Structure formats: structure tokens, C-alpha cells
Amino acid sequence: MNKFAIFDLDDTLVDSAGAVDRWFIELAEQRNLGADGLQFLRAEQQRPVTPRESFQSIVDRFGFTESPDELRSIFLERVPRLSRAFDGVVHSLGELRARGWRTALLTNGTALDQQPKMRDGMADLFDVVCFADDEATRKPDPEVFRLVAGRAGAGLDGAWMVGDSLEYDIAGGAAVGMSTIWVSGGRTPRDGEPVPTRVVTSVAEAFPLLLAEG
Template identity: 65%
Template sequence: MKKFVVFDLDDTLVDSVGGIDRWFVELSEQRALGAEGLSFLRAEQQRPVSPEETFRAIVDRFGFSESPSELRRLFWHRWPHLVQTVDGVPENLGRLREHGWRTALLTNGREDQQRPKMRDGLGDYFDVLCFTHDEVASKPHPEAFRIVERRAGTALRGGWMVGDSLEDDIEGAAALGMSTIWVSGGRDLPTGGVLPDEVVKTVDEAFPILLARGAHTS
């Protein structure tokens, strides 16, 4: 196998969902919403609606002076700074590189939105960084993966993709001949669709798999 791996960022290497909850906690404390208000915010996050509807519901519920779009801008300004790196990720990425792995980051989003989430020197552990919303295509479009391929100077086929989205990460990568590791976050694997080669609950479980597979090529 090839020692080349592409990682997703949000809810793979960093805890983006946890950052949303931390913003809700900050908001409820700053505006004295109380425990009931925080419960409403957390429940609103789980509703299968658009972000616009979510922010409108929050403004309506609490009578905020901001419009829904203004509150959403406040969120986007603060949220990236509340996202935390998953424990052990920098050390594990460093270990991969020590064992001869080439590494790439492929994340949907603009660089100015995603960079603040990449603390703990995270960007230093990659040979290639690709922020797709600054490019011509986003995952799962093949061109998003091809950009990484060209910049890394390493073919995708035979390499690995690690991510939490079955559609964007797993199906997109598998279509180009990559092996895949799905970071489930405890979710059950749905029936139908492309199956990942490996399923892990958190990304820390993915690194031993990669190191073990890579050892067979040394």
C-alpha cells in the first residue's frame, strides 16, 4: 500500500460540534438565558432545519436585538476559536510522518474560516493543505481530490482517506480508488451506499490502522 493519507478537518481532527456547544454555553451565560435557555439552544441544534431557520428561531425565542443574519455572523466569528483539536492528533500525525507517510488536509470551507480551528500547530503536520471553497470544487467532487493529488505529487489510488462524512469523504475518495476510514462518532453505519474499509469511533483509532498497514510496505 502507499503511505499517503488525506484527512478531513471538521469532526475528524477537530471537535467542531463541540465548538458549537461551547458557543451556546457562552451565549447563554452572556445573555443570562439560564439552564432552560441553554437546553433550547441545544435542542435547536438537533433540529433538521437550515441554519437560517435555526438562527431565526433563536432570535424569536429570546427577542434578541440582532437579526438572524447578524446573529449568524456573530456565531461564525466566534465559533472557529472555540473548536478544539482532538486529543493526541498532533502527536499521531507526527508519528505518521516519522514513519514515512505523506499527509494532506482536504476540508470543505474557506481558509479564513478553517485556519482558526487549526491550533496546536496542526497545519505543520501536512504536506498539502486544501480549503475547497477557495478552489474550483468541493468534496465529494473528484476535482477537489485531484487538487490534492497534483499538489502532493502522489497518486490518490492506493492511498487513504480519513473523514466523518460518508458522502463527502468516504464515497468521494472510494470513487477514485482510495481506501477509506470512516470516523463514525458512534453513529451506526447505514445500509446502502459505499462501505468504508474501516470504521472507527474517533480518529485516534485510525492511526494504529494506518501505521499497521504501512508497516507491511517497509
Template identity: 35%
Template sequence: MRLALFDLDGTLVDRTAAFADAVADLCRDHGYGPEIERWLLTELADHAERGDFARLRAEFGLRESAAHLWRVYVDRMAAAVTCRPAVLESLARLKDRGWSVGVATNGASDIQRAKVRATGLADLVDGIAASGDIDVRKPDPRLFELAAARCGTQLTAGDWMTGDNPRADIDGGHRAGLRTIWVAGRPWPDGLAVPHHTVTEVTAAVDYLLAHSTA
């Protein structure tokens, strides 16, 4: 069984576009002004977790509990985030050809799974490992190992990791013994092992996997 692991945010789904909408909705629904909106856009730019809302609450003396705000944020993000139909179709093709499809993502367990469910990815993904599940983040190889285990298998030479983050996804994938495909979009940092293949969108990564699975 061939295994293809994918990053979630910025690879399978567009977090950036959803993020600004989710923050704007949350602020509007609670009557929060531009100062709070700016804080959220800055502090949660890369990733968000429940503790961020405890900090927000303390910073601005908010009435709402951190648990409530986190729940609202998770709901809004899940509603706003999208996975393009072409991406869903390409993953379906990969599965039809006998591949296992897993997700290895840095993020809180509840929000990452909410995104996977809301975008329709849940039907196409065999297993998900979120860093919040075990308090281990990519590039730590243990998160890739967990993703494989959640797919009912283990990492073997010839398995693949596809993602947009050079350090977390590509360097991390190398360290886990995986072959890697980089979804380019940011500068490549010096000193990292180069990816086996580079694409500009994830559907092209799947095309590459399919082409190589017949070789």
C-alpha cells in the same frame, strides 16, 4: 510519497462540543436571547457559512452586520475547538514515517483554516482543501484532488482517506480512487461502498496506516 487525507470536523477535531460553546458565547456577547440561540443551534448544526448570518440578521432584524457576526463566530469556534494531544502525536508519527498529511473538508475556507491553526494541526498538515475554496464539496472527487495538490502531489492508488461521514468521506474517497478508513459513530447507510477499514477513533486509523506502510 504516501498520502493520507483526513476529514476535519468530527474526525481530527470535535466540532460538536465546540459548536454549542461558540454559539452560547456569541449570543451572550451580543445580548441575544434563547430564540436566536436556538435558531443558530438548529441552522448551523451541520455546517456554517457567512450567508447563514445574513439570514439570521434578516430573520431577527439584527443591528450587527453579517460580516461582523461571521467574524465573531469564526473566532469563537477557533477558540473553542480542540484536537486531542493523542491525535496530534499520531499525526506527528505519521509524518516522521514519511507520509504526507492532507485535510479535505467541507466548510468555508476561513473558518476551517482558523480551526486548523488554533488546534495546532497547522504544523502537521501539508495541505488543506476546503470546499469553500472551489465551491465543490465532498463527495465530489475534485475536493480530494485539490487536497493532494495542496500537499504538492497527486492522488495515486494506495493513498488513503479517513473520515466520519459515510457519504462525503468514504463514498467520496472511493469515487476518487482512494482506500478509506471510516471513523464510526453514526449508522452506516445502505447502498454505499463499504470502507476498507473501520475504527472508533482517528488515532486507530493512523495506527492502521502505520502498520500497513511497513507491509
């Protein structure tokens, strides 16, 4: 048994989507946008447009003095600090390590963007932390998975990848021989999407699966 697990960060270990909504609430309160304004912000998040188009829409709607790029900078600075680990994550990571598991964090994004999300000692619970945008390649490229395993002194065959993205986490992990746990959040895979080894609704359900395997 290969007791090595790689974890994604955003919406796997940390509630990043919730942090975005907390920023919307904060922004609406600070600028007196009201309930309708908050509803607009939440709807804008769901629109299939680029981030710049979305921030342009927000600036235009409310007449903010910031440019879209300036508002996006505020967003990028504030949202990581509003992120929170899901309940039990820090304890469960510690339990894995106490049971002899090696653990790694592999997240797309830079250290500057991602480190503020890793509070309450979370960063100390990994043998390796890899911010892929600071490396030569990012998920789902197999090379970044091999990079992380090499730094951890672990093999990938029979190891586990845990993440919320079928494209980046599940497909990437499977491509290098890992077993995979998809944190679905209640979603259902569409035809043609990668098929995970296991499916859980929340990451809290993933830890008992790993412990049972180990």
C-alpha cells in the same frame, strides 16, 4: 504501499460539534438565558431546518436585538476559535510523517472559516492544506481529491481517506480509488450508504491502522 493519507478536519481531527456546544454555553452565560435557554439552543441545533431558520428561531425566542444574519456572523466568527483538536491528533500526525507518510488536509469550507481551527502547529503537519470552498470544486467531487494528490506529488490508488462523513469523505475517496477510514462517532451506516474500508469510533483509532498499513 502508498503512504499517503488525506484527512478531513471537522469532527475528524477537530471537535467542531463540541465547539458549537461551547458557543451555546458561552451565549447562555453572557445573556443570562439560564438552563432552559441552553436546552433550547441545543434542541435548535438538532432541528432539520436551514441555518437562517434556526437563527431566526433563536432571535425570536430570546428577543435578541441582532438580526438572524448578524447572530450567524457572531456564530461563524466565534465557533472556529472554540474548536479543539481531539486528544493526540497533533502528536499522531507528527508520528505519521516521521514514518515517511505524506499527509494532506481536505476540508470543505474557506480558509477564513477553517484556519482558526488549526492550532498547536497542526497546519505544519500536512504537505498540502486544501480549503475546498476556495477552489473550483469541493468534496465529494473526485476532482478536488485529484487536485490535492497532485499538489502533494502523490497518487491516489492505495492511498487513504480519513473522515467522518460517509457522503463527502468516504464516497469521495472511494470514487478515486482510495481506501477509506470512517470516523463513525458510534454511528451505524444505513442501507444504501457508502461502505468504508475500515470503521473506527474516533480518529485516535485510525492512526494505528495507518501505521500498521505502512
